[in-house]
Amino acid sequence: MHKKLVSIIAALGVTLSCTSNALAAPLQEQYNSSLQQYQNALKGVQDIEGKISGIDNEIEKINTDISNTGKKISQSQDKIAEEQKKLNESQEQMDSEQNTYMQRIKAMYMSDSDMQYLEVILNSKSFSDLIANVENVKNLVQYDDNIMNNINKQKQNIDKQKKVLEADNSKLEKLQSQNNSKLSDLKNKEAEQNKLLASEKSEEDKHKADMAKIQGAMDAEKKKLQALSVPTAPSSGNQHANTNITQSSSGSATGLAVVKLASQYLGVKYVWGGTTPAGFDCSGLVQYVYGRLGISLPRTSEEQVGAGSPVTGPLQPGDLLFFEPGADGPGHVGIYAGDDTFIEAPHTGANVRISPLRDYCAARRIIK
Template sequence: MKRVLKYFVVMFVLVAFIQKPVFAQPTSEQVQSQKEQLQADKNELKKAQGNRFEVEQKIENLDNEIEEVMNQIAKNKNQILKVQEDIKANEKQYKQAEEDMKNEQDVFNKRVRAMYINGAAAYLQVLVEANGFSDFISRVEAVRSIMQLDKKITENIKEKQEQLNAVKQNLNKKNQELVSLNDENNKKLSKLKSDKVDQSKLIEEAQSQERVYASAVNESQAKLNETMKQIESIRNATPKYTPSRGAVSVSSNTVVAYASNFLGTPYLWGGTTPAGFDCSGFTQYVYRHFGISLGRTTYDQINDGYGVSRDQLRPGDLVFYGKGGSPSHMGIYIGNGMYIHSPRTGDVIKISSYDRSDYITARRVMR
């Protein structure tokens, strides 16, 4: 009986083993196909990311152009106000010259009214009433001096009036030119805003393309997460900075900690406050907090401080991007291959990889 039972147990095990599904090892062709598909996905993701980056660069350039036009419009308005003030001052001088000439003319008329009314008889009367030859000569000289002096005064006032009139005409012409330039800039600004709408549509399209391939490993996101952890550590370990007068030594960590307070702040054309920043307005605001003065625009700030090579970058350095050496965007390097910046219209202050193809240079402004 035991032998029979043992027999059935062995047969059951054999049957179970035979019926157990066996999975074949993948062939080398299958492995190669999977590798190729993975590489293709990565290539498509890189292509989509590159397309979005290209469009974002165009947006940055448009933002920069719009800001330039806005700055030019502001300058033109100031120039127009100055010219208008000059015109008012000139008109005041013009009226004063007219009044002076009128007063001089009244004095002249009172002194020699009889001479104008009676003609030569008045001159004869002056001479006839002379007491002797010496008095006669004196009267002749007096009459001639008065006539010459009055004539000179009148001519001087008229000449001054003509000069002031010429200045007034020139200022009016200049004012018209500035108004015309201001109108042109406003038209240009309207066109740029229209172009900006078109670019925003392209941004949406590029972001849609990237989402299609979002399943691929995103090394940038992993690096960003790591950087955010580092910044949080820095903020927790860095004491609050209190501005003081005079030269101050500022640490890199202090700058990074303060700049990170504005993450999420919206981009704003010409913005220089926490209500909204453009790229250079953000960097200027951060460093002003530490008593360090920077220029207003990227064109100004690229000349602030001193240049540092790419391999010598350290947190707090300003990094610049653009084409042909002309900056169109900038931000603050924070280490770990990342920088904090106010990117473009429709975006917010954020942290991104500093390693862009349009990198130009870096400047160190910390003491």
């Protein structure tokens, strides 16, 4: 898209240089007006795409949070189930001991065990023997009560732990609900931005078509003048355009190899988390292309911005460009392709493409 624009402007420079006094002024005015509107629409498209890319990054983080919180909820529910199992086992043991206790009480009354306990005490041979026998009888009477008390305390402790786990699980589920609500809001925002993007692209295409028509009219006028032997010496503006192209093509052969390889994946769909030609996200494309050339790079744009060295002079093909600065680092990355363009996997709903160069927050040179 941008290269075509450069070509149109360069061609316009040639036309104007050879026919500055011959072309009708209205054509030039119309072209300038369409060019300005086209550039405004193009900037609008780039701004909206930047917003969509930022929303994509937020969605990625929320999806990670949802996944992590889901794992914590699953672990919490497993612990609650484990404590409930212990609680059920404790209740069963308590019921069993209580039943045994009741059977013993019933047997005691039926067999006059109180008299048996009394005989044990009265038949004591000495005072110390009496004290011991009284203590034994007391222990026998309290034995079942102690068992019941211990089981009941254990049950209370388990029940208390279960309530703590349930409270923690409730907090996690509330957090998960908030995460899902945020995700829904972000998707709605992204849908709104996509509608605006479609509108801006339609406006861009309209003015691009208008420019082509006007350029055609100017080319036709130029041919008429050339038939009258009007000189056609190149203008200084055209030489400047050619100089830019030459400079952008003079990068290292390896840097150009990066661009050439990346261009093979133009049209591949954007896939969040994608790292193969089946679908790329921005950093996945960069990592894959450099990996194919034997250069290992980190996975994310936040990590890739630390690779290589900062670019201090003019950009060269193969340089990495970073956009959307954030607290964790830049949220988007692309590969400089020369001629003020770069290759990127832009955002959900778009494909790998060549885009006009826009403001970036960092540039790194991987290949010296």
